[in-house]
Amino acid sequence: MKRLLFIGDVVGRAGCEFLADKLSGIKRENNIDITIVNGENSAQGNGITRGSADAIIRAGADIITTGNHAFRRKESMELFDEDYIVRPANYPEGGCVGSGVRILDMGAYSVAVINLMGTVYMDPLDNPFTKMDELLENIDTPNIFLDFHAEATSEKKAMGHYLTGKVSGMFGTHTHVQTADECILGGHTAYITDVGMVGPELSCLGVDSESAVNRLRFRMPVKFQEAEGACFLCGTIVEFNEKDGKSHKINRIIVR
């Protein structure tokens, strides 16, 4: 049995610092074998940079997933050559840097980490369901975990049911709000609609609430400020059998 920790979107410098402060303790206390962290908002001012990716890896992540803000920072394109970072796999073929799948070699077993983006209320990327079919044909480990970065709960639920028995786990990200629906689907697939975030808790998804309120209230362009105040960390821990890829247990965690 192995234990995998998945942590939701790390927001800004405060999120990176809180992750660095807490991650090694969480890993130790829970006997974690593999750690995946979503880093699409880890840079100051959004996106991901070499500096924020380094901070997440130094904190103890094995793989960084991303999402709709993956390519926000033009100066960071070469970062996607690194084998510890995944970007949504359903960007159109041919012109996109990086990879949507990474295989983690754990010695006696391996783990595939896939990143996909939803297309409901999001950018019109390739169909995530058919993309997933294609990807699964070419992966030869039973231990497959998906970060499905999507807005609509319906699309995430549908993907979870579609992948039941086909992957070890699906973690929803992007909304930054942890949902209370973690479960094991079909005695095989760990599932949660959204894992949540890492960053200032009293905020609008990590953004200073005054700037978020002003943008929505006045419909004028307002520069988002990073929120201040005490941080929290939201994640999930999955226990799976690395021989057959079946997950047995999923727990949510919130560390303050």
Ligand SMILES: [Fe+2]
């Ligand atoms: Fe995010």
Ligand SMILES: [Fe+2]
């Ligand atoms: Fe996002």
